[in-house]
Amino acid sequence: xxxxxxxxxxxxxxxxxxxxxxxxxxxxxxxxxxxxxxxxxxxxxxxxxxxxxxxxxxxxxxxxxxxxxxxxxxxxxxxxxxxxxxxxxxxxxxxxxxxxxxxxxxxxxxxxxxxxxxxxxxxxxxxxxxxxxxxxxxxxxxxxxxxxxxxxxxxx
Numbered sequence: 442x443x444x445x446x447x448x449x450x451x452x453x454x455x456x457x458x459x460x461x462x463x464x465x466x467x468x469x470x471x472x473x474x475x476x477x478x479x480x481x482x483x484x485x486x487x488x489x490x491x492x493x494x495x496x497x498x499x500x501x502x503x504x505x506x507x508x509x510x511x512x513x514x515x516x517x518x519x520x521x522x523x524x525x526x527x528x529x530x531x532x533x534x535x536x537x538x539x540x541x542x543x544x545x546x547x548x549x550x551x552x553x554x555x556x557x558x559x560x561x562x563x564x565x566x567x568x569x570x571x572x573x574x575x576x577x578x579x580x581x582x583x584x585x586x587x588x589x590x591x592x593x594x595x596x597x
Contacts, residue, residue, distance in 0.1 A: 494532065
């Protein structure tokens, strides 16, 4: 069982996935900070100092011993009041849209770079001889085999 686990962990895609999850979590925190600290305050300023975090519908009764603000979502939630926090939902939706947009632009840039690299690989006879092209030994071997086959076919 230990050897199977070692094989599983040694696979490149497992490690790539783990790295992706870690980077994704860090990226999520960055985007949340961007949203809460920069974008939502600007939106609030544009629409008249709106604070989405305190937009909610109170469903339950407020405890008799509660002495905090009746408009503060976080305090009411901590006191155990049942509420629908649609302002938080709006904030999380904006977070999601920002993450999706950022990932779209990153993916778009990466796809352009990959397309350029693939085009250069196709044009190069031997990618290992080129400094700016990632080496693909399998592609180089296949090109050599193809060249040999064409040379054999051309000879009578």
